[in-house]
Amino acid sequence: MNEQIVSTENVHLYYGDFEALKGISMEFYDNQITALIGPSGCGKSTYLRLINRMNDLIPGVKITGKVNYDGKNVYDEGTDTVELRKKIGMVFQQPNPFPFSIYENVAYGLKIAGMKDKNKIDEIVERSLRKAAIWNEVKDKLDENALALSGGQQQRVCIARVLAIEPDVILLDEPTSALDPISSGKIERMLEELKKEYTIIIVTHNMQQASRISDRTAFFLDGNLIEVDDTRKIFTNPEKKETEDYISGRFG
Numbered sequence: 084m085n086e087q088i089v090s091t092e093n094v095h096l097y098y099g100d101f102e103a104l105k106g107i108s109m110e111f112y113d114n115q116i117t118a119l120i121g122p123s124g125c126g127k128s129t130y131l132r133l134i135n136r137m138n139d140l141i142p143g144v145k146i147t148g149k150v151n152y153d154g155k156n157v158y159d160e161g162t163d164t165v166e167l168r169k170k171i172g173m174v175f176q177q178p179n180p181f182p183f184s185i186y187e188n189v190a191y192g193l194k195i196a197g198m199k200d201k202n203k204i205d206e207i208v209e210r211s212l213r214k215a216a217i218w219n220e221v222k223d224k225l226d227e228n229a230l231a232l233s234g235g236q237q238q239r240v241c242i243a244r245v246l247a248i249e250p251d252v253i254l255l256d257e258p259t260s261a262l263d264p265i266s267s268g269k270i271e272r273m274l275e276e277l278k279k280e281y282t283i284i285i286v287t288h289n290m291q292q293a294s295r296i297s298d299r300t301a302f303f304l305d306g307n308l309i310e311v312d313d314t315r316k317i318f319t320n321p322e323k324k325e326t327e328d329y330i331s332g333r334f335g
């Protein structure tokens with residue numbers, strides 16, 4: 084049985100007067116990939132950012148409802164958002180490595196956290212790059228600037244950077260949409276490996292990708308969660324007409 088790691092309960096999110104999420108309740112389980120799909124503007128990124136409080140950084144945002152993680156509502160007063168974002172890491176659409184070496188990118192979070200043992204840091208950097216399926220490509224040039232890598236390589240370094248700080252949950256917002264098919268394939272295979280250890284939530288516009296890699300799929304429309312179910316069910320026999328229309332390409 085997969086353990087429930089994160090859940091949201093009747094979450095509403097407003098940007099000023101605009102209601103971007105209209106009461107979303109949903110659970111996420113470990114060792115699973117959950118895909119969030121739906122047309123542009125339906126609230127996928129907003130919902131993803133809600134989970135590790137990245138929306139806090141946007142002025143004028145109001146949130147009601149609960150996001151449960153580790154036995155608490157992450158919106159409770161006293162939540163340390165820096166700690167929260169270590170446990171619930173995030174990867175963005177555009178690879179965003181820091182403008183320094185590959186090694187330093189991955190070691191960054193460890194050094195910030197005060198780790199000084201060089202051997203230990205070396206070990207974690209290597210392990211993280213291996214898990215991110217990029218070790219073989221970069222092991223001989225760890226001191227080179229990460230910005231000199233291809234987009235697909237940069238994205239895997241960004242994933243290694245998240246893995247180095249040992250998260251429980253990894254949020255990915257269209258992580259392959261800026262990449263070529265070969266790089267995307269590498270990331271998809273990596274995610275299938277990573278789910279053995281993590282809870283993975285991925286926003287994707289690519290329905291083939293969602294059906295290839297995810298265990299569960301959630302369909303969003305206009306700030307509502309229309310349907311969430313086993314991926315196979317969503318793509319072969321959805322309950323709701325809106326889902327059927329979307330997956331068969333009738334809109335979006």
Ligand SMILES: Nc1ncnc2c1ncn2[C@@H]1O[C@H](COP(=O)(O)OP(=O)(O)OP(=O)(O)O)[C@@H](O)[C@H]1O
Pocket residue numbers: 098101103121122123124125126127128129130141
């Ligand atoms: N910072 C913001 N301020 C105001 N409105 C916003 C902000 N970010 C998003 N919105 C609005 O909230 C709604 C949901 O946006 P969101 O980015 O979550 O959609 P999405 O499903 O991720 O779309 P896409 O597939 O294009 O990335 C949209 O109507 C958008 O215009």
Ligand SMILES: [Mg+2]
Pocket residue numbers: 127128129256286
């Ligand atoms: Mg988005």
